[in-house]
Amino acid sequence: AQKITQTQPGMFVQEKEAVTLDCTYDTSDPSYGLFWYKQPSSGEMIFLIYQGSYDQQNATEGRYSLNFQKARKSANLVISASQLGDSAMYFCAMREDYSGNTPLVFGKGTRLSVIA
């Protein structure tokens, strides 16, 4: 079974609008961490935001926020006020037992295109 599921292969959003990229995860571990990365067309992987399973509040980093719904096992990324430079692939990833030393498992990604 897939650990991380991103059901939207591609998304379009108008510039200055908000967009939500979906991510659901599967784990039986009570301790885990969720990460979002951005991969622009140049290819590098850029860390955006983190949410821990025990965090009481949704994570925010500038225009990025995470809509964390633990019971539904979802960790959707919300990008507010989209910019043309936000066009990229976005990957959701999970680390189980984040006090341990397990590596990240990545979803297949969502390609976001911001339209002027």
Next chain:
Amino acid sequence: DAGVIQSPRHEVTEMGQEVTLRCKPISGHDYLFWYRQTMMRGLELLIYFNNNVPIDDSGMPEDRFSAKMPNASFSTLKIQPSEPRDSAVYFCASSHRPRDNQPQHFGDGTRLSIL
């Protein structure tokens, strides 16, 4: 601070040749990861090291693939002999001990094309 440095950025070679990819992790990071990215399979973990010791190499696809980390500042991923299906982008990433909110920091990748 310098990030994760990978070389070469691009490699084109003929099948059957040996390919060596190189990685310099961020200083002070004690975990190093090698990933492969393809359209079909996405990002796959190949192997990771802790304090220069391989911890999990279950993602290494075949015996043609090998990875070493002779010291804390250098790692190699070698493919011998290379095949066209090895064409992919290979990423190296490093991190502190993976706990709490420690992300993995990625290099820019090596785009490998085997003809």
